[in-house]
Amino acid sequence: MSNHQKRLSVPKSWPVERKTDTFTVKAQGPHGEDGVPLLIVLRDVLGYVGSKKEARYALEHGSVLVNGDEGVSEDRPIGMFDILAFTEREEYYRVFPDEGGRLALTPIDADAADSKLAKIEDKTLVSGGRTQLNLHDGKNLLVEDPSEYAAGDSIVVSNDDDEIVAHFPYEEGSLVTAVRGSHAGDIGEIDEIQVTPGSGSNNVIVEGDDDTFETVEEYVVVIDENFTGDGGDGE
Structure with missing residues (x-):
């Protein structure tokens, strides 16, 4: 190859x-x-x-x-x-x-460089009865209480010890950024999550500062209100 x-x-x-x-x-x-x-x-x-x-x-x-x-x-x-x-x-x-x-x-800022935001893609049960969070970048984390987390949520993970220092649920009212599609880079709050029957992707209606857009939930990531891409903001 x-x-x-x-x-x-x-x-x-x-x-x-x-x-x-x-x-x-x-x-x-x-x-x-x-x-x-x-x-x-x-x-x-x-x-x-x-x-x-x-x-x-x-x-x-x-x-x-x-x-x-x-x-x-x-x-x-x-x-x-x-x-x-x-x-x-x-x-x-x-x-x-x-x-x-x-x-x-x-x-x-230097303080914001101590941790990293990650989207939870899914959860899997591993040996010992523990649950593993599978993140968007291929990284995996074991958690004691899996009920706290769901696919689509975002977490902030410390670079030093992989400790979860913040958790942002994927739900209506959450602040998100689109990372793919025609609205990539746009930021807004989830106005509605439209569940699609069967195996199709759910649609997400996002209300931004200038307009409202629609995309699929695979294309959005929940972020903190300080996590807007502006210089100097931390998680």
Whole structure:
């Protein structure tokens, strides 16, 4: 299998030009094809490195943290709600969906970089009778009381110890952002959740500041009122 991704065929969420070099690095790991390889972020988006070698050096020396982790690979996918910390520069960013579904870097305060928002995709029962929360980025968390959480809810997880420090239920009245579809990047409150019989996706009516839009519930993520994509806001 090739380790290169043709630049013209990269997902639309990747903030790279499609008519320059023929190849770019291929995403491997969390977020899958929805993620942007860290090398692309460091070199093409921020311009902090000029080559793969420079990116690898910075990562090996702890100058770049991803969700609090050191020593990550340059091809590690960066995706929705990931936290990037540049320790020497004292710069911190959250990956947030922008208009059109592209991923954008939003500056945040250092305190906000200590934890990360995640959407609960579903719950599964594992050995020992415990319940596992399966999150949007492929991460899994064990919880003692599964009744507190439901698919579609969002949680804020500490980068240090994976402790859940906040929980936002998916329900009418919740603040959400659309992360896919024609309304990607829009923010508003859920006005109505329309349950579709059978296996079809439920529809969500969202009332924003400027207008009301409709999308499917897979495309929305519950966020905190301070989590609006504006610089300096924390979870």
